[in-house]
Amino acid sequence: MRRTPPRSPTSAAVNESAAPPASTPDSQSAAPAQTPLELLRSRSYVALLVLAAIVGAPVAIVAYFFLKLVAELQKYLYQTLPGELGFGHEPLWWPLPLLILAGLTVALTLRYLPGTGGHKPAEGLKMAGRPRPIELPGAAIAALATLSLGAVLGPEAPLIFLGGGLGVLAMQLLKRDAPEQALAVTGAAGSFAAVSTLVGNPIVAAFLMLEVAGGTMGGAMLGPLLMPGLLAAGIGTLIFVGLDSWTGFGTFSLAIPHLPAFTSPTGSEFAWAIGIGVAAAAVGAVIKPVARRLQGLVERRAILLTVVMGIVVALAAMIFAALTVHGSSFVLFSGQDQLPTLVENAGTFSVGALVLLVLCKGVAYTASLSSFRGGPIFPSMFIGAAGGIALSHLPGLPMVAGVAMGIGAMTAVMLGLPLTAVLLASVFMAADGLALVPLIIVAVCVAYVVSARLTPVPVASSGSEPDG
Numbered sequence: 085m086r087r088t089p090p091r092s093p094t095s096a097a098v099n100e101s102a103a104p105p106a107s108t109p110d111s112q113s114a115a116p117a118q119t120p121l122e123l124l125r126s127r128s129y130v131a132l133l134v135l136a137a138i139v140g141a142p143v144a145i146v147a148y149f150f151l152k153l154v155a156e157l158q159k160y161l162y163q164t165l166p167g168e169l170g171f172g173h174e175p176l177w178w179p180l181p182l183l184i185l186a187g188l189t190v191a192l193t194l195r196y197l198p199g200t201g202g203h204k205p206a207e208g209l210k211m212a213g214r215p216r217p218i219e220l221p222g223a224a225i226a227a228l229a230t231l232s233l234g235a236v237l238g239p240e241a242p243l244i245f246l247g248g249g250l251g252v253l254a255m256q257l258l259k260r261d262a263p264e265q266a267l268a269v270t271g272a273a274g275s276f277a278a279v280s281t282l283v284g285n286p287i288v289a290a291f292l293m294l295e296v297a298g299g300t301m302g303g304a305m306l307g308p309l310l311m312p313g314l315l316a317a318g319i320g321t322l323i324f325v326g327l328d329s330w331t332g333f334g335t336f337s338l339a340i341p342h343l344p345a346f347t348s349p350t351g352s353e354f355a356w357a358i359g360i361g362v363a364a365a366a367v368g369a370v371i372k373p374v375a376r377r378l379q380g381l382v383e384r385r386a387i388l389l390t391v392v393m394g395i396v397v398a399l400a401a402m403i404f405a406a407l408t409v410h411g412s413s414f415v416l417f418s419g420q421d422q423l424p425t426l427v428e429n430a431g432t433f434s435v436g437a438l439v440l441l442v443l444c445k446g447v448a449y450t451a452s453l454s455s456f457r458g459g460p461i462f463p464s465m466f467i468g469a470a471g472g473i474a475l476s477h478l479p480g481l482p483m484v485a486g487v488a489m490g491i492g493a494m495t496a497v498m499l500g501l502p503l504t505a506v507l508l509a510s511v512f513m514a515a516d517g518l519a520l521v522p523l524i525i526v527a528v529c530v531a532y533v534v535s536a537r538l539t540p541v542p543v544a545s546s547g548s549e550p551d552g
Contacts, residue, residue: 132269132312139254139270140277140316143247144323147281150224150246151239157232158417176405179234179398179412186233187394190226190456191387197222202245205237205460206375206453209296209499214264214271215249217256223249226457231418235397236448237458238418240282244296244459247278251316269312276313277320286317288507293317295501340424340512344484349523352480357523360475360489361530364468367442368497368531369538371450378454389455396451404444408437415444418458419466423512426466427487430473438474442467460498465508468494485523488513492524493531502532 161182166174194201199219203210215223227242251274255262272293280289293313382389401412410433414422426433433441449463472490476483492509496502509524 132266133315135255135258135270136273136312136316137319139251139273140319141323142254143250143274143277143316144281144320146250147243147247147278147320148323150228150243151282154228154231154239155421157228158234161232162234162413162416174412176402176412179401179416180395182233183235183394183398184391185394186229186235187391187455188387189229189233191390193222193226193229194386197225199223201226201457203241203457203459204379205241205456205458206372206379209241209244209460209501214252214268215245217249217253220246220249220253223457230452230456230458234401234416235394235456235458236416236418236445236452236463237456237460238420238462239459240279240292240461241459242457243278243282244275244293247274247276248272250274251277273312273316276317280317280320281323283511285511286314286321288504288511289317289320290314291507292501292504295504340427340514342428343514344482346482346484346513346519348519349485350480353482353485353523354526356475356481356485357489357526358530360472360486361493361527361532362534363471363475364490364493364497364527364531365534365538367446367467367471367494368535371446371453372498373540375450375453378451382455386455393451393455397448400444400448400451404440407440410437410441414441415448418462419445420462423462423466423469426469426473427483430476430483433473435474435477438470441470442474445470461495461508464494464498465491465512468492484513485520488520488524489527493527496528496532497535500532500535502528505532 162174162178166172166178171178190201199216199222202215202219202223223242223245227239227246230237231239231242248271251270251272252267254274255267255270259266276286276289276293279292280286283289283292290310290313294310378393382393397416401415404410404415405412414426445463445467449467452458452463453460468490469487470490471494472481472486472488473483475481475490476486488509491512492505495508496505499505505528506521506524509528510518510521513520
């Protein structure tokens with residue numbers, strides 16, 4: 085009979101949630117796995133919840149100041165520095181040297197520091213394993229260069245990776261021989277806390293992380309395994325509110341203020357929801373495969389081609405700024421900060437400017453996905469909103485409805501997370517969110533299904549590698 089080593093209270097809570105092993109002679113007499121109710125009533129589960137709450141606080145603090153640092157660097161590099169150098173305002177060519185620097189920094193970081201710099205954004209938003217603490221410096225540097233110097237990616241993927249790594253590090257400091265599943269749970273709790281700081285809402289963070297986790301959690305144990313992360317997200321949001329009050333730095337709010345009122349959807353708007361869903365799927369069918377092909381090319385000659393992708397991003401921003409009366413910032417960055425400005429000032433954008441914005445932002449987004457380190461959410465939301473505003477110049481589509489459906493549809497296509505797409509679009513539309521939900525759901529469902537049909541089916545290999 086095989087002997088199993090004794091388990092710590094913390095490790096027991098997570099180990100007992102695993103699926104039972106296949107029946108073998110040695111496992112016939114093993115104790116049955118705990119039920120969800122037994123796990124929730126166990127003393128070890130309470131210890132796990134306490135640990136998740138402890139992890140949530142410092143991770144939220146790190147995430148808050150990371151986001152603040154990114155915002156201040158963006159403001160200084162693109163608004164203050166040109167004036168300090170005597171230009172008065174940002175020259176047309178200004179993004180070019182900054183994005184060359186971004187590409188060089190990211191490429192050198194990926195080559196010489198441990199790890200992959202966090203998630204590869206062209207492969208989508210996901211939780212692949214648990215981050216190792218040794219990988220955190222490289223991920224932080226790559227994300228900081230990407231986000232602050234103008235590449236078109238968001239902070240959510242770096243926060244998931246950094247928060248998860250900090251959660252793992254906290255567990256290892258508390259217990260050096262912590263089991264793998266205990267590290268995974270505390271890592272997930274750290275990711276929850278970091279994302280809740282970004283979105284300012286633990287429910288949105290929980291939805292996002294639940295869909296990102298995908299098949300790694302499921303069945304009857306889903307609730308018990310989700311609770312530590314949700315608790316960490318709640319603690320993270322509380323810390324965020326306290327830091328905002330203490331520092332006066334301001335909030336990271338998702339809602340778009342001052343929107344025109346929207347009462348109830350009409351038949352023509354439901355028809356537009358189908359059309360916007362199909363259009364978003366078509367746009368995603370170009371961006372995603374091109375970004376993945378470019379990623380394969382960039383990885384072969386990373387230093388040279390990451391710089392080239394930075395130049396592509398800069399040129400896209402320069403073309404938009406040269407051909408319109410609007411600044412390059414609408415093409416650069418994730419779009420999280422520029423999205424409310426775009427919607428509130430939609431009347432100042434001509435149809436031609438909006439179409440050009442979608443094209444330039446799409447090119448910059450594709451290049452950034454292929455080589456930089458950041459998240460895919462906010463650029464997809466921005467492109468969807470710009471496309472919805474452009475379409476609202478046609479009959480039967482109010483601007484607010486076009487923005488909501490565009491955000492939801494493009495988010496669903498680029499992330500493959502339909503529930504999160506609906507929730508994010510609803511939260512962004514603030515007071516009108518509830519009235520717009522039926523339209524958002526139709527646009528998201530159509531976009532999600534059509535995108536799946538447009539996505540090429542991976543070709544199965546003719547043979548498989550033998551097991552080692």
